[in-house]
Amino acid sequence: MNVLLVGNGGREHAIAWKLAQSKELKKLFIAPGNPGTAKCGINIDIKADDCDKLLAFAKENKVGLAIIGPEDPLAAGIVDRFEKAGIKVFGPSGAAAQLEADKAFAKQIMKANSIPTAESRIFDNFQDAKAYIASRDEAVVVKATGLAKGKGVFVCDEPSEGIIAAEKIMEGKIFGKAGEKILVEDKLLGQEASILAFVDGRNIYVLETSQDHKAIGDGDTGPNTGGMGAYSPAPVVTDKLMDQITREILVPAVDGMNKNGTPYKGVLYAGVMITQGGPRVLEFNVRFGDPETQPVLARLKSDLLEAMIATCDGTLDKITLEWDDRAAVCVVMASGGYPDDYEKGKVITGLEDADKLRDVIVFHAGTAEKNGKIVTAGGRVLGVTALGNKIADAKAKAYEAVEKIKFEKAYYRKDIADKAIKVKK
Ligand code: AMP
Ligand code: GLY
Numbered sequence: 001m002n003v004l005l006v007g008n009g010g011r012e013h014a015i016a017w018k019l020a021q022s023k024e025l026k027k028l029f030i031a032p033g034n035p036g037t038a039k040c041g042i043n044i045d046i047k048a049d050d051c052d053k054l055l056a057f058a059k060e061n062k063v064g065l066a067i068i069g070p071e072d073p074l075a076a077g078i079v080d081r082f083e084k085a086g087i088k089v090f091g092p093s094g095a096a097a098q099l100e101a102d103k104a105f106a107k108q109i110m111k112a113n114s115i116p117t118a119e120s121r122i123f124d125n126f127q128d129a130k131a132y133i134a135s136r137d138e139a140v141v142v143k144a145t146g147l148a149k150g151k152g153v154f155v156c157d158e159p160s161e162g163i164i165a166a167e168k169i170m171e172g173k174i175f176g177k178a179g180e181k182i183l184v185e186d187k188l189l190g191q192e193a194s195i196l197a198f199v200d201g202r203n204i205y206v207l208e209t210s211q212d213h214k215a216i217g218d219g220d221t222g223p224n225t226g227g228m229g230a231y232s233p234a235p236v237v238t239d240k241l242m243d244q245i246t247r248e249i250l251v252p253a254v255d256g257m258n259k260n261g262t263p264y265k266g267v268l269y270a271g272v273m274i275t276q277g278g279p280r281v282l283e284f285n286v287r288f289g290d291p292e293t294q295p296v297l298a299r300l301k302s303d304l305l306e307a308m309i310a311t312c313d314g315t316l317d318k319i320t321l322e323w324d325d326r327a328a329v330c331v332v333m334a335s336g337g338y339p340d341d342y343e344k345g346k347v348i349t350g351l352e353d354a355d356k357l358r359d360v361i362v363f364h365a366g367t368a369e370k371n372g373k374i375v376t377a378g379g380r381v382l383g384v385t386a387l388g389n390k391i392a393d394a395k396a397k398a399y400e401a402v403e404k405i406k407f408e409k410a411y412y413r414k415d416i417a418d419k420a421i422k423v424k425k
Contacts, residue, residue: 003025097286145179153224192272
């Protein structure tokens with residue numbers, strides 16, 4: 001089968017790398033892809049949001065399955081367009097993608113289906129938000145309700161910080177339209193985990209667990225980013241807890257989306273805080289996590305393409321996925337300055353030396369090829385991923401690889417996976 005994968009990040013490189021191992025695959029096209037995906041298939045010079053061109057390309061090239069990586073085209077309804085044209089497509093409809101693209105919609109689904117999450121209020125004007133935050137004397141979390149590339153959430157220990165965040169979003173319009181409405185919610189305490197599941201409208205198939213590191217600095221300090229590293233499995237999610245998450249979160253979410261007339265199909269991502277009172281949803285995403293996908297797919301032994309087809313066909317009850325028992329750790333190497341402004345075009349060296357290490361895969365994210373050299377082209381540049389018997393082994397291997405890779409002003413966290421190493425007794 002010919003497959004068209006849409007996107008150009010580290011997540012898409014990981015998906016492309018795994019698809020390239022499939023027995024079912026004939027040709028893999030990635031639009032627009034990056035220098036990493038170019039090694040797994042054929043990069044096509046069409047942007048991820050150019051639905052017309054993607055559709056025309058898919059028709060001309062007999063694409064049997066399109067896979068949509070990022071949230072923006074999903075929220076814009078790319079899946080509806082492909083389905084209308086009779087092309088099988090992995091991902092939720094535009095209406096179902098609002099579960100990520102509109103945090104107010106997500107809260108409404110959670111409330112209507114008794115899914116545990118933080119108490120919250122929604123505001124569409126700054127003065128009301130300010131008065132509400134000022135009336136509270138505990139920590140608050142302020143969120144733009146729209147899509148903001150993982151940067152739209154401010155965890156504020158003091159109400160005064162919350163007011164500043166609300167002002168930046170609503171008056172300063174730092175996220176544009178995505179910040180016209182905000183959500184103010186209680187701060188939850190605990191460890192986070194990312195739960196990914198294939199959903200075919202009816203059946204749910206939970207993938208191996210992972211944990212992201214959203215803050216830019218070691219020890220979870222500084223502003224949030226798209227994710228600075230991840231590991232799988234997340235030992236904080238015991239089997240018992242996974243059952244509870246499935247029962248209290250995933251099943252009611254899928255049922256709730258059906259009842260709402262927006263059935264869910266694709267991969268459902270629940271960002272969960274494991275609090276003392278049990279798991280609580282922080283957010284839903286309607287796609288694979290980035291960088292969680294890198295360590296999760298590094299551990300997948302089964303055929304990803306078959307699983308994605310089963311998701312589209314409503315036959316997830318017929319598949320079984322096998323996993324590598326080893327752990328995987330992904331360390332993101334970013335451009336100095338990210339998540340704020342950063343320079344691009346820095347030459348990257350040492351990629352081959354790192355890739356040559358056993359059980360190491362260097363996933364490209366913000367890279368480009370220029371005059372035969374690989375250069376930086378984004379905030380998150382690489383996802384250096386390694387497998388190891390224990391999480392500590394995978395971590396050591398990933399950092400060994402990171403140390404071989406150099407570019408000017410490269411930045412990475414030094415503590416990826418430490419939480420898991422501490423949790424594991
Ligand atoms: P979100 O995009 O909504 O998942 O938020 C991004 C990150 O902000 C999460 O991964 C958490 O680290 C943090 N966060 C979001 N909501 C809360 C909350 N209610 N309490 C504590 N931390 C939160
Ligand atoms: N790593 C968080 C996300 O993909 O949203």
